[in-house]
Amino acid sequence: MQGDLIANHGSYGQDWAATAVPKYKKGSTPRPLLARKCFTKRITHFAVAMAAPNAKHHTKEENGATADNANGSTSDFAARLSLSESFQRVLQIDIENRKLRERNEKLEATNDTNWATIANKRDAWAAEKGKLERALQHMREEMKILREVKAKASDQAEQIKAHEKRILSQCEAIKKRDEDMAHQLTLYQNAKEELAAEKTSALALSDSLLTAEKDLARSKEELEVANDELNDLADFAARLQPMNQGKEQIQEALANTFNQFLQFFVSEMSFDGKPGAYPTAATEEPSIPLPESNTPASKQMRIVAALIVSGKAMVKHIFRHALVSDDLDRVLNQLAVTDPDHESYVREVLLKLHQMHPDEQKAAQMAKVDRAVKDIADQLGPMVPRPTEFGSRLKPCCEMAAKAWDLTLGMENKVDAHFRFQMPAFWCPVPLEEITDQSPADPASDSNAQADAPQQPLPPGEAGPSVSIDEVLKMVWPVVIAHLPDADEPAESEMLSCGYVLARAQCRAAKDDVTREQSTYKKTRLESRRQSEKKRRSSVAPSPARAAVVTSAA
Secondary structure (H helix, E strand, C coil): CHHHHHHHCHHHHHHHHHHCCCCCCCCCCCCHHHHHHHHHHHHHHHHHHHHHHHHHHHHHHHCCCCHHHHHHHHHHHHHHHHHCHHHHHHHHHHHHHHHHHHHHHHHHHHHHHHHHHHHHHHHHHHHHHHHHHHHHHHHHHHHHHHHHHHHHHHHHHHHHHHHHHHHHHHHHHHHHHHHHHHHHHHHHHHHHHHHHHHHHHHHHHHHHHHHHHHHHHHHHHHHHHHHHHHHHHHCCCCCCECHHHHHHHHHHHHHHHHHHHHHHHHHHHCCCCCCCCCCHHHHCCCCCCCCCCCCHHHHHHHHHHHHHHHHHHHHHHHCCCCCCCHHHHHHHHHHHHHCHHHHHHHHHHHHHHHHHCHHHHHHHHHHHHHHHHHHHHHHHHHHCCCHHHHHHHHHHHHHHHHHHHHCCCCECCCEEEECCCCCHHHEEECCCCCCCCCCCCCHHHHHHHHHHCCCCCCCCCCCCCCCCHHHEEEEEECEEEEECCCCCCHHHEEEEECEEEEEHHHHHHHHHHHHHHHHHHHHHHHHHHHHHHHHHHHHHCCCHHHHHHHHHHC
16 A cells, blocks of 8 residues: 555655755855755655545545545554654654754854854955055055155264264364464463563663663673783693594503503513512402412412502502692592583693693603602512512603603593493403413513513504403503593593403412412411420420439439
C-alpha cells in the first residue's frame, strides 16, 4: 500500500526532490540553513499527501462509504505510520528541523544585523578612511610647509647669527673707537694742559733767556781758560799707543821672561843633594809635595817652588810702574774700575815723567829689581848649592822681566798681572820636562851655559791645554792681561801671557816619594828608639865589680 502511495504520488516526490534544495539567484549570498528549512517543510507535506490520496481513492471505490470508515482507515494508517520507525525518524527530524529553523531564523536575524552593521561600519570606515586620508594628505602638506618653513627658519637663523657677529664686531669697533676717542680726548686735554704750561714756562724762559745768554758768555770765557789750562796739562802727559801696535812684542817679551826663569831654575835646582829649607810660599796651604830625595819628581817640585817664589816677587816688585808706590798702585787699580779715563790720564802723566826723567826711572826700576832679587834669594838660597852667588845669577832674569814690563807702560789698555783664577782659558799646566841627575857645576860654567842656551818660548799670546779649578793644586806664575775699554767682566780682557799652575796630576810621583820617605823615616826613628832604650837599660843595670865594692863598704 505504501508502494502504491509512493507510486501514485511519484510526481510529487519528484517535485519535492526538485524543490528540496532551492536554487540561488545569480549574485545572491548562499544560505545553507535555508536548505534545511525547505527540507523540513517538504517532509511534512509528503506525510500528509500520502494519507490524503488513499482516503480519496477509497472513497471513490466505496461509493458512498461513510466518513467514519474513511477516517477509521486513515486513523489506522496514521497509527501504523506513527508507530513505524521511519515516521519516528521523520518526526524527530521535523522536531530538529523546527529547532534548526528557529535557530536559523535567529542566525538570519543576527546575520542580517551583522551584515547591516558591517555595511554601516564599512561605510563609516570608508568615510573615516577618506577623512583620515584627507587628514594625512593635509598633514603631509603641512609637513612639507613646515619643512619649507624650517629651512627658511634655518637660513634666517644663519643670517641672524651672521648679523649678530657683524653687530658684535661693529660693537667692538664702536667700543674701540670710543676708547680711541677717549684716549684722544685725554691726549687733547693733556696737550691742552701742557700747552698752557708751556705758555707759562715760555714767559718764564723769556725772562731767563737773557740770564742764560749771560751765563753762556761767562762759560765761554771759563772754557777758554780751561782749554789753556788743559793745553798746559797736556804738556805734562804723554800719548799712549794703541795695544795692537805693540802687542806682539809684549807677548814675545813676557813669554821669553818665563822661559828664562824656567831654564834658570832647571839649571839651579837639578842637583843631587839635600836642600836646607823650603820657601814659605811653597809650603803654605795649599802646599806642594817637596820630597828630600833626589828623584826627578823631587827636582821638578823644587823648580815649581822656585817659580812660585819668583812669580810672587814679579807681581810685587817688577810687574808694576817703577815710579808708583804700593799705596798709589792700589789707588790706580781702584780708579781703573770706577773711572778708567782718569786712570788712563794718570798713566799718561807717569809715562811723561818716565820720558822726562829716564835716569830716575832707571834707578827706581833697578831698586825694584834688587828688592825682587833679594826676596827670591832669601827664600831660595837654602835650596841652592851656592847661595852667596845665587843673587848675581838671578839678577839677569829679573832685569829681563823689568824690560819686558816697560813695554806695557806706553799702551792705552791697562796691563795687569795677577794670580786670580777667573778665566780657565788663561791658565795652563806648568811645563815640567824630565830632568836628568847632575851634580852642581862651576858658577862660571853655569852662567855661560845659561847665556848660550837657546830660548824656545811658547807661542806668544797662546796657552797650552787649559785646566779647571778642580785640577789646580797651586798657582805658579801670574797671568798678564790687558783690560779692554769699558770692560766689566774678566771675559772682556785680552791675554798677553798665560798663567801657569801646578796640576794635581803633575805631582803624583812627588807625593809617592814623600810617602816612601815618611815610611822610611818612621822605621829609622823606631830603630833609633829601640837602640836608645837598649842603651838606657844597660846603663841602669850594675856591673859585678861595682856590686862587690858596694858590699865590702857595707
